[in-house]
Amino acid sequence: MPEPIIELCVSVERVLYPQETVENASWFILQTSEGVCKGNMAWRPRPQERLRLTGSYGSYQGKKEFKFTSAELDIPTDSRGMLHYVCEMASGVGAAMEAQIWEAKGEDWASVQDGEIPRLTGKIWCNLMEAIERAECDRAKGAIIAELLKAGATMNMAAAAYETWGDGTIGVVQSNPYRLAELPNYGFSHVDGQIRVHFGIGDSDPRRIRAAVVYVLRQLTESGSTLIGWEDLNTACLAKLGGYQDLIIQSVSEMFQEGTLKGFRDTRSVSLASDYRNEFAIWEFLNAGVEI
DSSP states (O other): OOOOOEEEEEEEEEEEESOTTOTTOOEEEEEETTEEEEEEOSSOOOTTOEEEEEEEEEEETTEEEEEEEEEEEOOOOSHHHHHHHHHHHSTTOOHHHHHHHHHHHGGGGGGOOTTSSTTOOHHHHHHHHHHHHHHHHHHHHHHHHHHHHHHTOOHHHHHHHHHHHGGGHHHHHHHOGGGGGGSTTOOHHHHTTHHHHHTTOOTTOHHHHHHHHHHHHHHHTTTSOOOEEHHHHHHHHHHHHTOOHHHHHHHHHHHHHHTSEEEETTTTEEEEHHHHHHHHHHHHHHTTTOOO
16 A cells, blocks of 8 residues: 655755756755655755655665655744744754743844854854844745745746746746746746736737747747748647737737847748857858868
8 A cells, every 4th residue: 555645844954865066956865854855856955954845655775765746945934933943054053042042032033142142152153143044045935936836836846936036036927927938847838827827917918929939939840940931830829829810920020020039031931039040150150161
């Protein structure tokens, strides 16, 4: 009988795999306060970072481990809980000092000064200040991710958006939710549902039309050719959007003018300007007489 799906709250002790030098890692083995945990994450967790993992227990080589299918930050929302979170991250600040800080400062604990609490001086106080700064970053990240989850994004999409745009993520997405389609492993269809509706994007919104044109062009050029006939592009856009002929023409015209698309009158074909520039750069290189 398969293990039941449960939610597990852990504190990360260290990342066992992969090494920190590995870029764009998405699968991790973590040593945590609850043992070894394995699964996919959209970011590399830091030591002492608290996570809420969803998954089930299993075993590997006779040892119990937790295999998670989703991970999200577990940030306290109350002041006392946040103090505990910060003190866990700050080297040299134990449970006794944490209690002293709360007793002396209460809700205003983040303003504690160097030497105000016995032994909370020098390096230990600096460690606490650094932990407070990290916790504030974590709280901001958690709030942004929570907002995107409410909009209909998956945890991985929300985390990837934060890794790309940081504290400006909500502003970017509110301005144009289809910017989420630019993230690796995501596209038009991932946004063209609950997410765009949440942000008030109607069927005929110019942002939706333009995003569909780019999406369709990328789909049609997957086979290798960067040039697509206008009739083929127009037909595919109509099918994707369910109409809006005039808006498609208007959007394509605007994209020509601003340089997003490149048009070729003699063949009545269209290309993404970025693809055209890349191909032209290769053509220039190969025709410059330079040996490869």
